[in-house]
Amino acid sequence: MTRVVPTGPPAAPPPTPRKEEWQALRILAVGAEGGGSGGLLHSIRQWMADSGAEIESAPDLPRAVRQLGAGRWQVVVAVLGDHADDDLVWWVDTLRGASAAPRLIAVAHRPSMGLVLRAEKLGVLDVLSLPVRRDDFLRALRRVRTAPEAAVTLPDVESHAIGQYVLVGQSPAMLEVYKLIARVGPSSATVLVQGESGTGKEVIARAIHLNGPMASGPFVAVNCAAIPENLLESELFGHEKGAFTGAITRKIGRFEQAGGGTLFLDEIADMSLALQAKILRAVQEREIERVGGSETIPVNVRLIAATNRDLKEAIKQARFREDLYYRLAVFQIRLPRLTERGDDLFLLTAYYARHFAKEYGKRIHSISDRALDLLRNHAWVGNVRELRNVIERAVIVATDEVLRVDHLPEEFRGEEATLQDRPEGALLALAEIEARHIARVLAHTNGQIGAAAEVLGIHRNTLTRKMKEYGL
Amino acid sequence: MSGEQPLPPVRVEKALGLLPEIEALAPLRALLVSISRPDERTLWSSSGPYLTLGKRGVQPEELRRRMPQAFHVITDHLQVLYRAYVETLECHQRGDGPGAVAALLRAGRGEERVGRVGQARAWYDVALRVSQALQDRRPEVESLRSLGELFLRLGQHAEGARHFQRALAIAEAEFDQAGAIAACEGLGAAALAQSQWAGAQAWYARGLQLAEATGDQRQIGRLEHHLGVLARQQGELARAGEHLRRARECFESTDATEEIAGVLNMQGLLEGQLGNEAAAMAAYREALAWAQRAPRDAGLEVAIRLNLAELHLEAGRFLDGEEEMRRAEQVAIAANLTSRLVQIYMLMGKLRGRQLDETGFVFFEQAVELSRTLEPSPAAEAQVYLEYGLFRERLGQREEARACLERAREIFGTVGDSVDRRRVEAELEKMAV
Structure with missing residues (x-):
């Protein structure tokens, strides 16, 4: 074409x-x-x-x-x-x-x-x-000679330190989350934190831990999706020397490491059914066995689990145990998307700009109005994690005290240069408009077909077909 | 949105677990790896930074759709072998011994290209046997050279050197300049691999002398490049720079794009060692540009990108380093370069170690797995254990660190790599203090 x-x-x-x-x-x-x-x-x-x-x-x-x-x-x-x-x-x-x-x-x-x-x-x-x-x-x-960019001063942001992490935000959606943390923190109830990728589930888990009765104990986080399936069991429960090929020393698992504190199981939906059964047993009986060991070890941990998946859907598809779900979801917190957090985006931008400016020895005081507009109009599939990355990059490449459009990743600059750049009066074929719009949405979602299909309101198979048709 | 939700892709770790280790399935295994994709939901998730080959996904339907690709590879490969054999017979029939040897060697190279080194050796052995009965001894030189290179590839350096020695003796007796130069190059490589610096220097210098007599710029460039590599390893950086400059001049005069990229890659390493970060960066960028002009050599591109990533890493630019590693990973997966993937994951693990990120162990586990299964290489496995040990030590996990280093020492001992074994021992001694 x-x-x-x-x-x-x-x-x-x-x-x-x-x-x-x-x-x-x-x-x-x-x-x-x-x-x-x-x-x-x-x-x-x-x-x-x-x-x-x-x-x-x-x-x-x-x-x-x-x-x-x-x-x-x-x-x-x-x-x-x-x-x-x-x-x-x-x-x-x-x-x-x-x-x-x-x-x-x-x-x-x-x-x-x-x-x-x-x-x-x-x-x-x-x-x-x-x-x-x-x-x-x-x-x-x-x-190349773009319109002038007016500088918008970045405010000083009030943040709550959670160890090396921080909570930033004053939007109503986040205030609700803070209230839930305050309610569940003092108990030792198991908590299920749900939210899209990059919404800050681990930070919330840490906040609950620090506000709870086991705050003086360790906070141990395990990313269940990152660890190879064959190693996850030994990572969680530990193993005895020689239990399997590669078990070259005795290993104390994360359950034991978290004794007297909190064990945070991130991306819990990625666990196999067999391992889910073992987790269920550990939660119910409060005891574990190391892989290759015969001794039963009592564990005293508060469990917080997190996922970006729809666990109820996973239960329907027989990918997640219903009994484990109810054990974990004693108290639930759902985190909002960044796009649902209104002006938190500006506060987070300001916070990260100052944070990274300090880290990289720079002075950043402002952001241009055009750059801020682009940030506000972005889809933020990766939520706060994505924003953090974008601001870190921008701070690295910034040459003066203002973050500008040129400091944003290429796809943002691409987003700026779309239909409005077409000369006035130039008419487009319907197919081109559709192709451009799909490309724009794909750029917004970082090429994630599922997310783009959702934004466009079409089935992902239809989107895939159209992408092929337009050579995208 | 309407309709049934599509089934999630199958994880590569699971898919490979279901595929028996049968050689006939190697093209299918390669296809599976090359079409694997990261699950789009993981890109921004907390496990995203730890994504490895095993965690990528593959759709069985896509594999089915693209199976003809694998069949095509198999048919192509078999055609090369069958044709080479028929050609061997025809040459034999008309008494063309050198032609028969050339056809047999071609088949062996075909086997090497798809990683079937055992089969390649079988072809080369037949070629050598045929060549030994000929009056013209150049085919014998060529056969010995092919076997020598194969042994070097397998890490059997002494055996490789023995074949090159024989090739050199025959080539000199027959006034076969090209054969003698290639044999010197092979002997230099064997000595270099065994850290016999003086030997390597002598063989490369002799090869260079012979090449200069022929005036073949490409050959001169190759030997200058080798001498540059050697000088850099010996810490003689000024001399290394001089050799590399001459190598580049030779290659530029013949427009040897791939070789220019290789020299620039080495120049980047040298500049990095000299602390000239900007010059190193420029050399790597230009190397990538030349690599793009050359016939696509994914291995070279990955090598350059890995060096570039390491440069970023050393300068503390972790974001840039990680981006470059991910680009290298993409190229390596698409081209099914397992050994390069091992290197990439090792470097990613090293990066996480620098960030004191314990979950970085997943990269070493993946690297160990790859070095044991997809393309078994004890030397690579030992290297992974060495880096894994250093990673554990950095995180203060001394017992695990010691266990990894001891495993590395054991494997280096079995493959006869005394230099790396000594390095591991030094690390173990440091830990004991």
């Missing part, structure tokens, strides 16, 4: 660059000298004459990498080869490591819709078709 050509009234051509309009703009044109590029370099030089921009060229990717390493460039115009999709990914990967994070204008022979949409997702400035038209090139270039 090739890129859809606008069928409506033509957009006004961009004016010729004014003298010195592009002063200090450095453009590196790669593979634009020959080899089917139709003398693109020559054209660019002509179009940019008197504009003040500095234009250089490199014959291929390796030589371009050398030039990128030797200076700062704002724009790279790269002619993609026969394997345009692979080339595009290589270019984005290469520019990610270059200083000044140059923006990419990719040029290809008859770019497919899939290539264009993938480029958008990767934050590529534009994909142009060979032969490149002057107007398209200048329009793409103008997007």
Whole structure:
């Protein structure tokens, strides 16, 4: 599928660059000298004459990498080869490591819709078709000179320290969670914390532990989904030396380690049914046996379990034991998604910006209004964990005291450059609108098909079919 | 949304557990690994950072759909072997001994490409036997060389060296320059693998001298590269830099893209050792760019990405390091490079160790599992146990650390790797203090 050509009234051509309009703009044109590029370099030089921009060229990717390493460039115009999709990914990967994070204008022979949409997702400035038209090139270039970004001061955030973790948030949804922690903390009841990935289930578990009768004891966390299935039992209950291949020493399991404290079983739905039975026994009898051992060991632990799955659905599918569910769900806490937490997003952004600024020895006081808008409009499939990652990255690449759009990951920049960039009056085919919208949602959900299907309100099989159809 | 919920994918650890260790199923095993995907729900979950091959998922339906791919690989491979054999017979029939040997060696290389080293050896043995009856002795040199390389690959360095020695003696007697250069290169590699620096230096230098006489830039470049590697290992960094510079000049003059990428990868290591982080980074980035131009060599790409990741790790840029490792993992899985996966998981475990993250042990467990099952390699397993021991020690788990190191020492002892065995012993001694 090739890129859809606008069928409506033509957009006004961009004016010729004014003298010195592009002063200090450095453009590196790669593979634009020959080899089917139709003398693109020559054209660019002509179009940019008197504009003040500095234009250089490199014959291929390796030589371009050398030039990128030797200076700062704002724009790279790269002619993609026969394997345009692979080339595009290589270019984005290469520019990610270059200083000044140059923006990419990719040029290809008859770019497919899939290539264009993938480029958008990767934050590529534009994909142009060979032969490149002057107007398209200048329009793409103008997007480098973005609208000014106004700085919004980041507030000082009140946080509650939970060991090395913190609780940040004042939204009504989180206030409800705090109340539940206050209610269940003082008891020694077993708690089931539910919520999507990255909503902070372990932090809540730690908060319950610290507010409970066993606060002076250890807090031991086990990630049931991370540990290989064949090792999980010995990790939880311990083993005797020689119990199985690889049992090279005697091991004290997490149940015993957590004695007098709290055992946090994260992602409990990922446990096999056989192991669920053993957990049930440990919860009921308050005693365990090490793998390969015959001694019964009493354990005194508070159990907190967490999951991002729907356990009731898992019970229906016979993947989770109903009796264990009722043993664990004595008290339940459901954590809200980040998108349900309103202005907590701003507070969390401020908190993480200051936290990482301190860690990386930087001074960050503000965030630009456009960057904040992008954060507010993102789908946050990974919730607070994803936000934390995004802010940490932004702080690392920030060069002054303000976090800007350019400091956000490429897919955020891609989200900014979507339909609104299309010239006024250019009409789109229905298929292109659908393809673009799907690509946009997929970018929001980090390519997670299930989540994207949910947002789009269609079955995942339908989405998969459409993705194939549009080459996404 | 409507309709029945699709069944969740089967975990790779489970899927591999259900697949008997039968050689005929190797292409299916490779396909299973290469089409495995991380469960999209785990990407942002707390287990996401600990994702390993075993925790990825595979849909049986997709495996069924893509089975023709595996059949295609099998048919292609068998065709190479059968054709080579028929060609051998035809050559024999018309009295073309060298042609017959070349066909047999081609079949052996075909076996090596798919990791069937035992079978490759069988082809090479027949080739050697045939070549020994010929008047022209160059095919014998070629057969000995193939066997030498195979033994080096298997870690049987002394046996490899013995074959290269014979190849060199015959090549010199027959004035076979190319054969003599290749034999010197092999002898150098065997000595290097056994940490016999002076021997390696002498063989590579001799090979270089012969190559310079022929003027073959590619061959000169290869030997300069080897000498650079050797000098770096000996700690003679300036000399290493000089060899690598010359190697690069030779390769650039012949546009040998893959070799340029290899030299730049080594240059990156050297710059890193010299503390020139920016130069190391630039070298790796350029190496990746050259690797992209070369015919796709996933192994080389993974090697460069791993070095880049290690550089990030040493500089404390854990996020960047992890990203690079995940990219390397993706490439290694798609290309079914099990031995590289072992290295990747070892490095991921090391990263978690630096972060004092106990759950990082899952990477070492996965690496041990891979080095024992998918592509058994005692040397790799011993390396994993060594790093696993250091990881445990960093976390203050001395008893486990000692057990891992003792296991590493035992395996290094069995494979005859005295250098790494000494390293393990030094670590054990440090722990005893």
